[in-house]
Amino acid sequence: METNILRGAEKVFAEFGFHGSTMDRIADNVGISKQNLLYYYPSKERLYRTVLQNIVDLWLERMTFADEPSQSPEQIIANYVRGKLELSRDYPTASKVFAMEVIAGAPIIKDYLQTRLKPLFDKDIKLVRRWVRNKQLSSIKPEHLFFSIWAMTQTYADFSVQIELMMGKPKLEQKDFDHATEFLTTMILRGIVDPK
Amino acid sequence: METNILRGAEKVFAEFGFHGSTMDRIADNVGISKQNLLYYYPSKERLYRTVLQNIVDLWLERMTFADEPSQSPEQIIANYVRGKLELSRDYPTASKVFAMEVIAGAPIIKDYLQTRLKPLFDKDIKLVRRWVRNKQLSSIKPEHLFFSIWAMTQTYADFSVQIELMMGKPKLEQKDFDHATEFLTTMILRGIVDPK
Amino acid sequence: METNILRGAEKVFAEFGFHGSTMDRIADNVGISKQNLLYYYPSKERLYRTVLQNIVDLWLERMTFADEPSQSPEQIIANYVRGKLELSRDYPTASKVFAMEVIAGAPIIKDYLQTRLKPLFDKDIKLVRRWVRNKQLSSIKPEHLFFSIWAMTQTYADFSVQIELMMGKPKLEQKDFDHATEFLTTMILRGIVDPK
Amino acid sequence: METNILRGAEKVFAEFGFHGSTMDRIADNVGISKQNLLYYYPSKERLYRTVLQNIVDLWLERMTFADEPSQSPEQIIANYVRGKLELSRDYPTASKVFAMEVIAGAPIIKDYLQTRLKPLFDKDIKLVRRWVRNKQLSSIKPEHLFFSIWAMTQTYADFSVQIELMMGKPKLEQKDFDHATEFLTTMILRGIVDPK
DNA sequence: GATGAATGAGAATTCATTCAT
DNA sequence: CATGAATGAATTCTCATTCAT
Numbered sequence: 049m050e051t052n053i054l055r056g057a058e059k060v061f062a063e064f065g066f067h068g069s070t071m072d073r074i075a076d077n078v079g080i081s082k083q084n085l086l087y088y089y090p091s092k093e094r095l096y097r098t099v100l101q102n103i104v105d106l107w108l109e110r111m112t113f114a115d116e117p118s119q120s121p122e123q124i125i126a127n128y129v130r131g132k133l134e135l136s137r138d139y140p141t142a143s144k145v146f147a148m149e150v151i152a153g154a155p156i157i158k159d160y161l162q163t164r165l166k167p168l169f170d171k172d173i174k175l176v177r178r179w180v181r182n183k184q185l186s187s188i189k190p191e192h193l194f195f196s197i198w199a200m201t202q203t204y205a206d207f208s209v210q211i212e213l214m215m216g217k218p219k220l221e222q223k224d225f226d227h228a229t230e231f232l233t234t235m236i237l238r239g240i241v242d243p244k
Numbered sequence: 245m246e247t248n249i250l251r252g253a254e255k256v257f258a259e260f261g262f263h264g265s266t267m268d269r270i271a272d273n274v275g276i277s278k279q280n281l282l283y284y285y286p287s288k289e290r291l292y293r294t295v296l297q298n299i300v301d302l303w304l305e306r307m308t309f310a311d312e313p314s315q316s317p318e319q320i321i322a323n324y325v326r327g328k329l330e331l332s333r334d335y336p337t338a339s340k341v342f343a344m345e346v347i348a349g350a351p352i353i354k355d356y357l358q359t360r361l362k363p364l365f366d367k368d369i370k371l372v373r374r375w376v377r378n379k380q381l382s383s384i385k386p387e388h389l390f391f392s393i394w395a396m397t398q399t400y401a402d403f404s405v406q407i408e409l410m411m412g413k414p415k416l417e418q419k420d421f422d423h424a425t426e427f428l429t430t431m432i433l434r435g436i437v438d439p440k
Numbered sequence: 441m442e443t444n445i446l447r448g449a450e451k452v453f454a455e456f457g458f459h460g461s462t463m464d465r466i467a468d469n470v471g472i473s474k475q476n477l478l479y480y481y482p483s484k485e486r487l488y489r490t491v492l493q494n495i496v497d498l499w500l501e502r503m504t505f506a507d508e509p510s511q512s513p514e515q516i517i518a519n520y521v522r523g524k525l526e527l528s529r530d531y532p533t534a535s536k537v538f539a540m541e542v543i544a545g546a547p548i549i550k551d552y553l554q555t556r557l558k559p560l561f562d563k564d565i566k567l568v569r570r571w572v573r574n575k576q577l578s579s580i581k582p583e584h585l586f587f588s589i590w591a592m593t594q595t596y597a598d599f600s601v602q603i604e605l606m607m608g609k610p611k612l613e614q615k616d617f618d619h620a621t622e623f624l625t626t627m628i629l630r631g632i633v634d635p636k
Numbered sequence: 637m638e639t640n641i642l643r644g645a646e647k648v649f650a651e652f653g654f655h656g657s658t659m660d661r662i663a664d665n666v667g668i669s670k671q672n673l674l675y676y677y678p679s680k681e682r683l684y685r686t687v688l689q690n691i692v693d694l695w696l697e698r699m700t701f702a703d704e705p706s707q708s709p710e711q712i713i714a715n716y717v718r719g720k721l722e723l724s725r726d727y728p729t730a731s732k733v734f735a736m737e738v739i740a741g742a743p744i745i746k747d748y749l750q751t752r753l754k755p756l757f758d759k760d761i762k763l764v765r766r767w768v769r770n771k772q773l774s775s776i777k778p779e780h781l782f783f784s785i786w787a788m789t790q791t792y793a794d795f796s797v798q799i800e801l802m803m804g805k806p807k808l809e810q811k812d813f814d815h816a817t818e819f820l821t822t823m824i825l826r827g828i829v830d831p832k
Numbered sequence: 833g834a835t836g837a838a839t840g841a842g843a844a845t846t847c848a849t850t851c852a853t
Numbered sequence: 854c855a856t857g858a859a860t861g862a863a864t865t866c867t868c869a870t871t872c873a874t
Binding site for chain 4 (some may be wrong): 442452454455456457458460472500536539540542543544545546550553557559561569578581583584585586587588590592594595596599601602603604606607608619620622623624626627628629630631632635
């Protein structure tokens with residue numbers, strides 16, 4: 049039941065934002081009464097926090113490099129992009145809720161990002177810097193590489209409506225994600241690795 | 245006065261979303277009374293639509309290539325990226341309002357995007373296709389190029405809080421936008437132009 | 441168990457009044473679950489009535505003179521005052537619940553007071569009148585004697601917070617009740633008995 | 637309007653206590669809409685505090701001796717009792733609200749009593765002590781004199797229902813207050829002044 | 833233009849109570 | 854006896870909006 053609720057709530061939060069979502073609508077969406085919803089989550093904010101927490105946990109796990117020392121920078125980055133795109137494909141509403149929270153100034157998860165994401169980010173930055181020093185990558189600012197990858201991959205979830213509109217189709221298909229993967233990995237890798 | 249109101253409203257809408265923004269807060273932000281605000285804009289939705297309209301106009305103008313037949317693809321794309329980044333730097337709240345609207349499913353501006361942006365987008369796509377055909381660009385899917393550029397440039401406005409957190413600074417500076425410009429243009433161009 | 445519940449409920453009712461008391465809080469106070477509380481008392485009003493019933497029974501028993509024909513008026517009145525003060529000392533929360541009920545207009549116990557207390561009161565009034573006729577007491581209105589005694593003795597329970605505040609101590613002690621007894625009996629008896 | 641509201645609210649608070657009073661009922665009582673009530677007092681607690689504040693101000697003013705150095709202790713005390721009884725007669729609902737607040741532990745006005753009433757009380761206590769030392773009064777504990785007078789005079793407001801029930805009349809009349817005044821002043825003065 | 837007063841339509845909670853197990 | 858789940862009926866409070874001045 050709790051899982052059902054969280055799924056339904058996530059969908060509503062993604063569409064209406066925190067303030068625009070009503071407990072009534074969420075309850076409807078889950079198929080229970082508003083009071084029963086409040087039985088499980090004693091307040092809207094608590095429910096939102098729980099939804100957000102789950103999302104952030106899922107997110108953090110994939111916002112940093114998998115530690116695979118045996119792989120080349122190219123392989124690691126390609127895998128990373130692929131993983132992020134899969135996340136956008138499989139959890140689009142989660143991505144939207146996360147996006148809205150951050151755009152609105154991350155009032156709830158600021159601390160969490162600071163204490164949890166930042167250290168992992170710093171570690172990854174160092175790794176990319178080493179690759180640059182070793183001439184495995186061209187001379188780039190690693191921070192911006194990450195901001196770009198995050199943006200480009202998450203946009204397929206967050207801005208899906210715009211993308212669908214531009215593509216002239218009602219829903220993104222697997223094929224589109226394949227193309228995105230192909231495009232992004234190719235562009236990024238060619239863009240940041242010096243030609244031999 | 246109207247301009248003042250729109251500026252204030254935009255800021256509030258960016259932070260709280262449509263539903264989370266109250267006429268009271270907007271009025272406060274502008275420095276007038278709620279009733280006076282309603283004198284200028286007879287309803288909250290009307291105010292929101294006006295804000296959004298202004299944003300979209302600004303946006304559309306820059307979401308497509310400037311028509312400069314004398315320039316090379318590289319120059320056009322580089323200018324485009326630069327322009328989009330300037331927009332993010334100069335109108336971050338506008339960008340956020342636009343982003344929230346689109347993430348929420350573009351309930352208000354869907355039609356507008358369909359009728360106004362889509363044709364321009366199609367035209368640009370054709371242009372890029374021609375460049376590809378002429379081997380001026382490598383063999384890429386043009387749609388994804390646009391989605392990526394939009395995402396990467398707008399992220400400096402929309403996700404500024406996250407970026408600032410990761411950079412460990414309270415506010416993005418001109419220098420950061422310079423680095424972003426440098427990084428993005430370099431990566432994109434190297435990424436989509438075959439080495440000679 | 442029932443006794444435990446009644447004790448806990450009385451405490452809560454005394455602090456929050458009928459409307460301000462929740463079954464949850466009472467259950468908490470007793471150390472059982474709300475549903476279990478409802479197993480013993482099927483409704484909040486039923487519980488309140490029971491609490492009140494017990495209090496009123498205790499009260500009525502002491503709101504009238506003990507029938508001791510062998511004693512002098514002075515002795516009877518002194519004993520009465522003493523007894524009422526002991527009641528305030530030993531059952532302060534009961535007194536408070538009773539007080540709140542009466543102040544609020546006695547919606548529940550009006551009938552009970554009418555049918556049970558009134559006759560006893562009338563009997564006592566007659567007795568005091570006889571004493572007055574016999575010159576054992578000075579010429580007073582007996583009703584007001586009772587209202588005064590009730591008020592003065594119950595105030596040590598009902599207004600204990602104010603009294604403690606004025607006395608500058610966290611809790612009334614036995615000594616304070618001794619002083620009150622001494623003061624009240626002396627003042628009352630000197631006040632209503634003609635000096636010889 | 638504000639005065640109307642406060643009067644109506646006082647009546648409702650006196651009958652139902654803070655928790656039992658609803659904004660709806662108060663609004664009804666005043667003859668305005670609930671929302672309009674909230675326009676004037678933005679929350680129930682704020683309204684209650686205001687009502688209580690007014691009452692306490694009225695109360696404090698009369699809970700201590702008027703400073704009349706020219707008068708004898710007997711005169712001062714008699715006037716004091718008279719004044720308190722008038723207060724009970726003229727502001728019975730105010731008295732009830734005050735009583736309920738104190739009985740419930742004075743959650744709101746504890747501080748106020750501590751900082752405002754206590755100093756005045758201490759001053760009066762000292763004055764009575766001097767009278768005792770000067771043999772103008774018999775050897776009594778002054779604190780208890782005050783607690784008793786407060787209780788005896790306020791009971792005609794707070795416990796009016798019980799008193800009316802015992803007197804067998806629907807409402808206390810001026811005559812009853814005259815009798816109470818007569819009874820109380822006589823009993824108290826004879827009770828605390830040594831016969832000459 | 834500007835502002836005080838008023839209100840209808842929600843929305844989040846609270847809480848007593850019921851039901852099934 | 855005890856407890857998790859569920860709900861109807863309030864109740865407080867918010868907020869856009871209207872109206873009169």
